Amino acid sequence: MDTGSHLVFGASLAGLACLDPSVGGSDSMFHAVLIGTLIGSHAPDFDSIVRFKGPKAYIRHHRGITHSVPALFLWPLLLSLPLAAIFGVLSSWSHLYGWIFTAVCFHVFLDLFNAYGVQCFRPFTAKWFHLDTLSIFDPFLFTMHAGGLLVWILSDVNAGEMFKSLFGVTFVYILLRFIHQRWIVYKVREHFGNTGNCHVIPSLHWFYFQFMVETEQQFKTGYVRYGRIIHKDTYTKGEENPMIQASIHTDGVRAFLHFAQRVHVMCLEHRDGYKVVWSDMRFWHNHKLPFGAEVELDRNLNVISDTLGWNKKSWEAPYV
Structure with missing residues (x-):
């Protein structure tokens, strides 16, 4: 999810940690956990530093090794040891490690439910996993947790009990969104004859989705609004040609193919030569293909x- 949401969830986890007697009964331990969960909730996205090397490096590495199985254990270790020493809570180090570990895992868990995906099972597999359930920013989850933090700051509410309830609602909400999205996938596949691959991506609205259906010869795209399926565009799959073959070994296309799953490629001829456009059809939106090489x-x-x-503004759909 977006940086702001991850930080809000990190602060919420610090409130939840007040249920732990070793945290709720010690100011030093609480402050160590608060800083640890705030940093830990964002730590997997430290790979964003590769942006300085350009978009090709970013596409190759973002949500990769820093979100992997070993990283789930390494980030808490790197954060908990210095924090325990700084705040003098080495005797409760295992509790600090556990809460930071929870923050890191929750970060990867949320990214898994996004349409962009995550390589969360490296080194066992480099496959991208995505459940297409949540947008990169979820207004309901953000508002609920931000509101909980505000209540915590402005009142003497029992933080542990309140955030236990909020996280309970969070997991039920994600489960309901997951079930709803799977139902939409079923309805779209049924509408187009249950053939080919189908991707349904959520929007900021609970009942608005966009879909992509791949058949043997075509990609079909459109929207789902309150259960109504609206077919918008059809893209015909092109055939191989020398121009496509000449472009496939460039750094940009290789990085693109490392990530993309439903690939559409077209060749445009102009006066001085050719332009080959590679696009990931999963992210079709409003008659455009905003992500590609x-x-x-x-x-x-x-x-x-x-x-x-990406050929779009960060605040424009699709929200991945």
Whole structure:
């Protein structure tokens, strides 16, 4: 999810940690847990530093090794030892480690339910896993937890009990969203004859979705509004040609294929050469294909340039 949401959940976990006697009964331990869960809830996204190396490196590495199985245990270790020493709570180190571990795991858990996906089972597999249930920002979850934090700050409420209830609602909400999304997938597949791959991506609205259905020869895209399926566009799969083959070995396309799952490629001819456009059909929105790689070729099929990334504003759909 987005950085703000992860930080809010990290603070909420510190409130939940007040149920732990070793945390609720010690100011030093509480402060160590608060800082630990705030940092731990964002730690897997420290891989964002690769943005400085450009979008190709970012696509290759974001939500990869820093979200992997070993990282789930390594981040809490790296954070808990210095925090325990700084706050003088080495005797309760295992409790501090446990709460930071929970924050890190909850971060990866939320990313798993996003449409972008996460390589959370590395090193066992480099496959991208995504449950397409939550947008990168969920207004309901953010508002509920932010409101809980505000109540905690402004009153003498029992933080542990309150956040236990809020996290209970959170998991029930995610389960209901998951079931709803799977039902939408079933209805879309049924509408198009139960053939091919189908992806349904949520929006900020509970009852608005966008879908992509892949058949042997086509990609069909559209929206679902309050259960009503609206077919918008059909994209025909192109055939291999020398221009596509010339572009496939560029850094941008290789990074794109490392991540993309439903690939559409087209070749456009212009006066000075060709432009080959690679797109991930999962992220179709409003008659556009905002995520992909573009390769410019001259008439001799030499690569002039290649780019990779999102052709949309961060606040525009799809929210992944």
